Amino acid sequence: MNATQRLARFLADLQYADIPEPVLARCEDLFLDWVGSALASQGAHPTPLFERYAQRMGPGDGPARMLVNGRGTSPYFAALVNGAASHLVEQDDLHNSSVLHPATVVFSAVLAAAQERGKSGRELLLASVAGYEAGIRIGEFMGRSHYRIFHTTATVGTLAAAVAVGKLLGFDREQFINLLGNAGTQAAGLWEFLRDAADSKQLHTAKAAADGLLAAYMTEDGLTGARNILEGEQGLAAGMSSDADASRLDDRLGSRWALAETSFKFHASCRHTHPAADALLHLMQREGLHHEQIAKVVTRVHQGAIDVLGRVVKPSTVHQAKFSMGAVLGLIAVHGSAQLIEFRDLALTDAAVDGFRQKVSMELDPEVDAAYPARWLGRVIVTTTDGRTLSAAIDEPKGDPGNTLSRPELEAKFLRLLAFSGARTPAEGQALIDRIWQLRDAQTLTDLI
Amino acid sequence: MNATQRLARFLADLQYADIPEPVLARCEDLFLDWVGSALASQGAHPTPLFERYAQRMGPGDGPARMLVNGRGTSPYFAALVNGAASHLVEQDDLHNSSVLHPATVVFSAVLAAAQERGKSGRELLLASVAGYEAGIRIGEFMGRSHYRIFHTTATVGTLAAAVAVGKLLGFDREQFINLLGNAGTQAAGLWEFLRDAADSKQLHTAKAAADGLLAAYMTEDGLTGARNILEGEQGLAAGMSSDADASRLDDRLGSRWALAETSFKFHASCRHTHPAADALLHLMQREGLHHEQIAKVVTRVHQGAIDVLGRVVKPSTVHQAKFSMGAVLGLIAVHGSAQLIEFRDLALTDAAVDGFRQKVSMELDPEVDAAYPARWLGRVIVTTTDGRTLSAAIDEPKGDPGNTLSRPELEAKFLRLLAFSGARTPAEGQALIDRIWQLRDAQTLTDLI
CATH class of the missing domain: 1.10.4100.10 (2-methylcitrate dehydratase PrpD)
Structure with missing residues (x-):
């Protein structure tokens, strides 16, 4: 057999x-x-x-x-x-x-x-x-x-x-x-x-x-x-x-x-943005930060994320915005959510989102890259307007089996x-x-x- | 362009x-x-x-x-x-x-x-x-x-x-x-x-x-x-x-x-049998031979024909008969035709076809093999019961562009x-x-x- x-x-x-x-x-x-x-x-x-x-x-x-x-x-x-x-x-x-x-x-x-x-x-x-x-x-x-x-x-x-x-x-x-x-x-x-x-x-x-x-x-x-x-x-x-x-x-x-x-899938964006989006949200909630207090975000990512997301410099369509690390993190930071409706209504037109987008960059992280694709690790380093450097790590993006959506979260989605x-x-x-x-x-x- | x-x-x-x-x-x-x-x-x-x-x-x-x-x-x-x-x-x-x-x-x-x-x-x-x-x-x-x-x-x-x-x-x-x-x-x-x-x-x-x-x-x-x-x-x-x-x-x-x-497609058999079938038919018509006057048929073929047809020793289904060089040449020799109806009604049950099948063998022919697949050459060598050795060659099987079917032949088919x-x-x-x-x-x- x-x-x-x-x-x-x-x-x-x-x-x-x-x-x-x-x-x-x-x-x-x-x-x-x-x-x-x-x-x-x-x-x-x-x-x-x-x-x-x-x-x-x-x-x-x-x-x-x-x-x-x-x-x-x-x-x-x-x-x-x-x-x-x-x-x-x-x-x-x-x-x-x-x-x-x-x-x-x-x-x-x-x-x-x-x-x-x-x-x-x-x-x-x-x-x-x-x-x-x-x-x-x-x-x-x-x-x-x-x-x-x-x-x-x-x-x-x-x-x-x-x-x-x-x-x-x-x-x-x-x-x-x-x-x-x-x-x-x-x-x-x-x-x-x-x-x-x-x-x-x-x-x-x-x-x-x-x-x-x-x-x-x-x-x-x-x-x-x-x-x-x-x-x-x-x-x-x-x-x-x-x-x-x-x-x-x-x-x-x-x-x-x-x-x-x-x-x-939780966020309505390219999945390569999800680990960083979750890490940023976690950091902002943990530190009680408002988006205007953030001067810079460095996302530490796997090479695949750079290959796919690196092509989009300034998004000009909603679809491109879903493949822009900056636009996704902008929606997360400014509106706390990057769902279909936010993408359609805010990703391209909201000045605060666009401003935040320009503060975001990607850097290859060897540890994150080595773990991929078995694990999708989220790592962000935030510099605040008052000069602090903060970081956050998420080891399993929201929606993955170890961090799955609850029934109330599924219902809301x-x-x-x-x-x-x-x-x-x-x-x-x-x-x-x-x-x-x-x-x-x-x-x-x-x-x- | x-x-x-x-x-x-x-x-x-x-x-x-x-x-x-x-x-x-x-x-x-x-x-x-x-x-x-x-x-x-x-x-x-x-x-x-x-x-x-x-x-x-x-x-x-x-x-x-x-x-x-x-x-x-x-x-x-x-x-x-x-x-x-x-x-x-x-x-x-x-x-x-x-x-x-x-x-x-x-x-x-x-x-x-x-x-x-x-x-x-x-x-x-x-x-x-x-x-x-x-x-x-x-x-x-x-x-x-x-x-x-x-x-x-x-x-x-x-x-x-x-x-x-x-x-x-x-x-x-x-x-x-x-x-x-x-x-x-x-x-x-x-x-x-x-x-x-x-x-x-x-x-x-x-x-x-x-x-x-x-x-x-x-x-x-x-x-x-x-x-x-x-x-x-x-x-x-x-x-x-x-x-x-x-x-x-x-x-x-x-x-x-x-x-x-x-x-x-003219004959209703595997296409690898068609060149030899045409050559045998041509030889029998040319010489005025009856199938009972034939003692032995050697078909000179390309390697692909041996690979595909060589597997069938004694056909036990109609489908197998279509892949048996002997059965196909038996229908051609005895009934002058190897169409769907002959296969269904005669290929397995007619003693004369089965007898003829056992007189047929395949041999690799370097010239035929070299021409394949651009040209499908038909070569047969027939030994008669009265001891003569006869041969025939067909360079383009019936139905190919240079030997296509006429409208009357298409209508009959x-x-x-x-x-x-x-x-x-x-x-x-x-x-x-x-x-x-x-x-x-x-x-x-x-x-x-």
Whole structure:
């Protein structure tokens, strides 16, 4: 039995009762966060393009829902539209070592299928956990060489989505083997679009969710797939990785819960700014400092932060502001928050933010750099206007597993996401939160959202 | 301007009047051959699985037709089902140097779009030529290293299908640039399934046609894509090829018509058997020999033929018989034909075929091997029962561009394909032939097939 077969056995055998309570609760947390991320993109380009495509190519109605417009369609198009929508504002979850955003692909596919099949909240949770556990391990298996060219959430995301739907449909080992083959041979998504700021990121997550669902439905109907798509000589790793490590595929199955290692995004900026933002906020609160008392901020960072953030000198778009260490720290210092609304309304136009931005610099810190990417350390050195030098350190940014968001913090983020797009009133948002915290007792999911 | 941009310019500027008459006529030939290939798979696994998927996920009716059941659906699902169906019996066309089967992806996508948009036969032909010219050049660009792991008709096929639909929709240069990005980032398909004889080949052509169409419709609606998906640092060649050659992308655009280099499949067997089959048939006709007068046949072949065909000693399935040099030559010698019906009804059960099979051997021929793959040379040496040694040589197998099928031969093949599945009566088939030979005068294509 190879690692792929052991993974398939684990997926087939996994029962709801096997999953520890904290993992189930975290899965509900991640689900809430995903719903918020999807609703936050309502009306924002290119989400409406996917809605129109679904309308043009799909049925006029159906048992699965597109979150951004509430309309019914077939599961394929619900997965497509929800996959596009839930990654757009970049507030959805991230698993660090696999560099996979699991929610946008797993929940988009599995909710669509669950609505069509009349499945319960528990069945959704079990299936989602299977999708996270498989997807994260396959992402780790594909390695860093894969991520250099390929968008892992697109490629591996297809497999994660497929596994979640396969579990929902009650697949046995043999079906999981075929399912991995049918999903893996559809895996696609290249980073080239980043250079042009093109819309492919949404196409990638949309297609990963929808193609994963397609793989599961057609496998259920009898379509056979390659039996060794991950490790085989003409398989995924052979074609798209030079440092694949098969031991990651079945790494501590049943005892390590990779889902619980998944991070929430707290600030609405590039993740490379988060450690420093948290350290600055901590320092200002600890010292009771006002932003006008700060003369200079040196952030001590890893090289990757300099590579990515160093390109933005003076941000001229909201997107660029999210990649400007100075603008992010300016929002944090002046407004205490760097969420979607602050970026949209204040990052480019607030003179105090812009003034603070010019006080911020980055310096390479060997200790921070050595710890990366396993740990994202935050280090800031602040010089005050009255001549003091203060420093602060954060060893785990807010949202990471060891510093995760509490339910009240998740609820507040959720309501902010809904307010950003105006998709729901606060009262509607609160009612939705209440229903999602009861997810495991829901008998059907058709009217959940 | 790089090669991709020159290709986009050519595609945008191409006019119907630019295309030489023989290329248009050959395009009609290829279209007829494609319709026959699709109809031949009616009812054969896994075609009905794709029909059921379209029924489950798509609209109940629509302007585009699934060839195997005549039902209407949206263009996305018509492309999906026709893409799956038209590659199944492996009688569709092949372009040698790109190792691309263009018809199954190009026509599946473009006919579906043309039916929805009310386009004419001339518009279909122009768009199809664009798809062939681009797809073949992109296949050559990706090189042999790509084909070792990836199924080129799946990966590059997505781009070929997209280009054809984009031309049908009247794209300009800028749209073609975005279209290539949107199609290229969806390109997927691994050979791993071959090891298990799994159903992925149909999934690949189905998805290539449908995803290419998706890319074109969404590009038309404003979805942007990577501007250098083929040649870029994180693009298709960077991720999936080690011998890409950008000069192939714009190789003699407007003077070399790659469509006209495309081969028809004549015998229903593995193509490695075709040169020897043609040579034997030629020898028997030339000498007036009956199969019982033959004591021994030595086929002088290239190494690739030995690698692929050498595995089958005694065929036990119809599929294996297509990969048995002895069984193929047995059908040719005893029945004068090795088509789908002979394989199904005679290859395993006819004692004379089986007896002849045991008289056939393969030997490596250095001259044949050196010419491959540019030329597929056929060489046989026959020993007769009365002790004579006879030989014959064919330098271009039947169906290749220099030895192409005449319209009567194409019509006969078409009617055989229809008879194989029973999809149409001979009279219906003849009426269909008559309509397809009038393709360039058709005002709409909805009721063509």
